[in-house]
Amino acid sequence: xxxxxxxxxxxxxxxxxxxxxxxxxxxxxxxxxxxxxxxxxxxxxxxxxxxxxxxxxxxxxxxxxxxxxxxxxxxxxxxxxxxxxxxxxxxxxxxxxxxxxxxxxxxxxxxxxxxxxxxxxxxxxxxxxxxxxxxxxxxxxxxxxxxxxxxxxxxxxxxxxxxxxxxxxxxxxxxxxxxxxxxxxxxxxxxxxxxxxxxxxxxxxxx
Amino acid sequence: xxxxxxxxxxxxxxxxxxxxxxxxxxxxxxxxxxxxxxxxxxxxxxxxxxxxxxxxxxxxxxxxxxxxxxxxxxxxxxxxxxxxxxxxxxxxxxxxxxxxxxxxxxxxxxxxxxxxxxxxxxxxxxxxxxxxxxxxxxxxxxxxxxxxxxxxxxxxxxxxxxxxxxxxxxxxxxxxxxxxxxxxxxxx
Numbered sequence: 001x002x003x004x005x006x007x008x009x010x011x012x013x014x015x016x017x018x019x020x021x022x023x024x025x026x027x028x029x030x031x032x033x034x035x036x037x038x039x040x041x042x043x044x045x046x047x048x049x050x051x052x053x054x055x056x057x058x059x060x061x062x063x064x065x066x067x068x069x070x071x072x073x074x075x076x077x078x079x080x081x082x083x084x085x086x087x088x089x090x091x092x093x094x095x096x097x098x099x100x101x102x103x104x105x106x107x108x109x110x111x112x113x114x115x116x117x118x119x120x121x122x123x124x125x126x127x128x129x130x131x132x133x134x135x136x137x138x139x140x141x142x143x144x145x146x147x148x149x150x151x152x153x154x155x156x157x158x159x160x161x162x163x164x165x166x167x168x169x170x171x172x173x174x175x176x177x178x179x180x181x182x183x184x185x186x187x188x189x190x191x192x193x194x195x196x197x198x199x200x201x202x203x204x205x206x207x
Numbered sequence: 208x209x210x211x212x213x214x215x216x217x218x219x220x221x222x223x224x225x226x227x228x229x230x231x232x233x234x235x236x237x238x239x240x241x242x243x244x245x246x247x248x249x250x251x252x253x254x255x256x257x258x259x260x261x262x263x264x265x266x267x268x269x270x271x272x273x274x275x276x277x278x279x280x281x282x283x284x285x286x287x288x289x290x291x292x293x294x295x296x297x298x299x300x301x302x303x304x305x306x307x308x309x310x311x312x313x314x315x316x317x318x319x320x321x322x323x324x325x326x327x328x329x330x331x332x333x334x335x336x337x338x339x340x341x342x343x344x345x346x347x348x349x350x351x352x353x354x355x356x357x358x359x360x361x362x363x364x365x366x367x368x369x370x371x372x373x374x375x376x377x378x379x380x381x382x383x384x385x386x387x388x389x390x391x392x393x394x395x
Binding site for chain 2: 006009013015040041043044045047048049050051053054055056057058059060061062063064075078
């Protein structure tokens with residue numbers, strides 16, 4: 001073990017671990033410099049103890065007076081709110097409650113009323129227009145709407161009629177084609193029954 | 208039936224429930240030591256007594272906040288340290304607390320009547336202590352006179368253990384330089 005002043009001081013103040021303490025004691029036996037340093041430290045410490053403690057001039061004592069003692073409820077209150085976790089939880093709960101209350105009690109129509117002009121203005125405007133004029137305007141609007149509707153209906157009907165005529169024409173053509181095919185089949189049947197099977201070239205032409 | 212000594216933790220537990228008698232027992236155990244600690248760092252008996260009373264009152268008011276009842280002593284000295292430095296700051300708000308010098312040599316901290324040490328030695332010790340800085344002196348008082356461990360001193364002073372050791376060892380070198388020769392003459 002090497003000479004270490006801080007180890008000597010820790011040894012003096014009994015702050016060394018047991019193993020270090022034993023090692024230092026062995027070292028001191030063989031090291032005159034450390035032994036001398038430790039002696040000086042011990043002399044210093046002994047000199048310090050020449051100052052004795054004084055007696056306290058006035059003893060201190062507390063008396064139990066119910067007037068000054070906090071009540072049980074108050075003590076419990078203090079203990080409860082002394083915890084930071086409880087205080088934090090209570091703050092969060094109060095904040096949540098405030099938000100909820102604000103959301104429930106806020107008037108919904110406040111914004112709309114502020115943005116749009118009040119209704120009485122338009123009522124006054126209609127009151128100044130004569131009833132006949134109103135009737136005329138309504139009638140004109142109705143007529144216009146009916147005319148537009150009828151035009152749309154007429155156009156639709158025309159389109160449907162056109163489509164029907166086209167379908168009818170196609171059906172007529174299909175019926176004629178069917179009739180022609182029927183006649184051709186009858187003719188072939190008649191010829192084959194009177195004159196035997198038709199020649200090969202005729203069959204090839206039919207295909 | 209098992210007998211055991213009533214420890215500070217037991218008394219703290221009872222006092223925290225409102226047991227004034229238990230707290231008075233705690234006070235009687237610690238008042239002399241706290242008073243002497245404050246006397247050594249303030250150098251004034253009146254201040255030390257006033258501060259001691261304040262310390263025990265404040266400790267009683269905050270006793271329920273002490274979670275580890277077994278660590279009553281460092282907690283109590285932490286309050287005492289704070290009260291003393293609060294007083295220093297109030298009295299000299301513009302000066303550094305470090306510069307506050309106790310009046311130990313002027314007021315003459317008494318040597319016990321039955322002391323085996325010569326009076327010159329006690330005066331030399333008081334003088335040497337007075338020449339230390341306030342922080343060094345407090346470290347010496349807490350270690351040599353009050354017997355706290357380094358970790359407890361760090362808790363009381365609110366600084367790392369390394370700082371505590373540095374203050375103490377620097378002070379010890381200064382004290383050794385002044386007192387070791389005097390001690391050698393006085394003892395021999």
